[in-house]
Amino acid sequence: GLAEKLQGIFKNLRGKGKISEKDVTEAMREIRMALLEADVNYKVVKDFVNRVKERAVGVEVLESLTPGQQVIKVVHDEMTQLMGGTQSKINLASKPPTIVMMVGLQGSGKTTSSGKLARLFKKQGRRPLLVACDIYRPAAIKQLQVLGEQLEIPVFSMGDKQNPVDIAKAARAYAENQGHDLMIVDTAGRLHIDDALMSELENIKTNIRPHEILLVVDAMTGQDAVNVAETFNARLGLDGVILTKLDGDTRGGAALSVKAVTGKPIKFVGMGEKLDALEPFYPDRMASRILGMGDVLTLIEKAQANFDAKKAEELERKLRKAEFTLEDFLDQIQQMKSMGPLSELMGMLPGMGQMKALKGMEISEKDVKHTEAIIRSMTREERRHPEIINGSRRKRIALGSGTSVQEVNKLLKQFEQAQKMMKQIAQMQQGAKSGKKGG
Numbered sequence: 001g002l003a004e005k006l007q008g009i010f011k012n013l014r015g016k017g018k019i020s021e022k023d024v025t026e027a028m029r030e031i032r033m034a035l036l037e038a039d040v041n042y043k044v045v046k047d048f049v050n051r052v053k054e055r056a057v058g059v060e061v062l063e064s065l066t067p068g069q070q071v072i073k074v075v076h077d078e079m080t081q082l083m084g085g086t087q088s089k090i091n092l093a094s095k096p097p098t099i100v101m102m103v104g105l106q107g108s109g110k111t112t113s114s115g116k117l118a119r120l121f122k123k124q125g126r127r128p129l130l131v132a133c134d135i136y137r138p139a140a141i142k143q144l145q146v147l148g149e150q151l152e153i154p155v156f157s158m159g160d161k162q163n164p165v166d167i168a169k170a171a172r173a174y175a176e177n178q179g180h181d182l183m184i185v186d187t188a189g190r191l192h193i194d195d196a197l198m199s200e201l202e203n204i205k206t207n208i209r210p211h212e213i214l215l216v217v218d219a220m221t222g223q224d225a226v227n228v229a230e231t232f233n234a235r236l237g238l239d240g241v242i243l244t245k246l247d248g249d250t251r252g253g254a255a256l257s258v259k260a261v262t263g264k265p266i267k268f269v270g271m272g273e274k275l276d277a278l279e280p281f282y283p284d285r286m287a288s289r290i291l292g293m294g295d296v297l298t299l300i301e302k303a304q305a306n307f308d309a310k311k312a313e314e315l316e317r318k319l320r321k322a323e324f325t326l327e328d329f330l331d332q333i334q335q336m337k338s339m340g341p342l343s344e345l346m347g348m349l350p351g352m353g354q355m356k357a358l359k360g361m362e363i364s365e366k367d368v369k370h371t372e373a374i375i376r377s378m379t380r381e382e383r384r385h386p387e388i389i390n391g392s393r394r395k396r397i398a399l400g401s402g403t404s405v406q407e408v409n410k411l412l413k414q415f416e417q418a419q420k421m422m423k424q425i426a427q428m429q430q431g432a433k434s435g436k437k438g439g
């Protein structure tokens with residue numbers, strides 16, 4: 001992926017005490033190739049590389065950074081700028097209800113993102129209403145209703161016999177009546193952009209005057225996503241973009257190009273199919289992720305939303321120091337349902353991007369139950385010092401937890417691997433730190 005390539009390029013620069021124009025030119029040539037391969041728009045790449053080169057050659061060297069680090073910082077800064085600089089929020093109506101209109105091609109993730117967004121607003125104490133305006137796709141209304149039920153958020157629909165414009169208008173009246181301060185309108189998509197779709201969306205827009213038109217695009221489609229964004233923006237005037245499926249095997253091109261090509265910022269990113277997998281988009285953090293610097297901030301924030309702050313602090317300290325016991329493992333496993341898979345969390349830690357092995361570490365709900373039972377059947381001493389768990393102890397634990405010795409063995413092995421990995425992370429971070437100091 002892009003992150004791995006860039007890390008390789010930067011590895012060569014990082015240790016350098018002095019950087020010549022030739023070093024920069026060489027690194028930029030490689031970065032240019034890596035970006036093009038990642039499906040970043042070629043014009044965007046060209047401008048980007050020129051800007052970085054201009055700033056990187058002959059930069060005044062900051063005292064705290066080596067020239068190599070400085071080039072990396074320039075690349076990071078420029079990438080952040082490329083994606084909009086700072087976080088862009090949803091426009092809220094001065095007089096509620098705020099109307100958010102979701103648009104995009106079929107399968108991009110409009111309906112799912114509508115639900116996810118409604119959930120985020122509900123968590124902030126708002127009273128969202130979901131509006132079903134996709135009358136074409138079979139079961140589209142039902143899909144939104146199911147999401148609404150799961151989230152305990154009301155869904156306004158008038159079946160599939162009414163005109164979407166009329167539905168949207170009726171929904172606004174209903175929202176005003178029922179005291180909803182926000183409504184999210186899920187519209188129809190097509191497989192390809194066509195005039196009928198655009199006319200319908202324009203019609204809805206003129207009739208309900210949304211405060212925010214969000215285009216939902218699939219990150220996996222790379223440059224196509226950017227082209228779609230250009231077309232929708234020209235016709236409808238977008239306020240922002242939701243980039244979905246960033247959890248998949250994407251090449252990063254869309255994330256880097258959308259703002260530069262369309263002028264419209266990415267406001268949220270979809271990180272999975274689950275309803276809590278929508279995150280505000282932070283350009284600087286995305287730049288760090290793309291550059292493989294890890295994203296400790298997002299990790300901590302995610303943890304904090306679920307644990308109390310103290311626990312998060314403690315976990316972070318333990319992750320860093322690799323003082324990770326089976327008790328923490330149990331704690332962590334219990335939080336996992338709400339925090340997303342371990343592999344996703346690990347991906348946010350510096351240096352973990354390259355660890356492909358993590359993919360296999362996802363743990364199913366059934367595993368969670370068994371793991372919990374097994375760890376609970378251990379004594380305190382055993383949880384802190386698993387190396388004392390010999391054959392007879394394993395038998396006792398299996399019996400106590402209603403599992404098998406094999407399962408106990410498997411868990412201990414998994415834990416051992418997790419612990420090893422924690423140590424590696426800690427060492428990598430130590431290395432990065434001393435590198436900075438010594439640089």
Ligand code: GDP
Nearest residue numbers: 106107108109110111112244245270271272273
């Ligand atoms: P729509 O046709 O635009 O309304 O798209 P849907 O909301 O029905 O989503 C299409 C498919 O994409 C569904 O299977 C969703 O679960 C999936 N999907 C949506 N967002 C994401 C995401 O961020 N990550 C992943 N992995 N899948 C997503």
Ligand code: MG
Nearest residue numbers: 110111134140
């Ligand atoms: Mg849909």
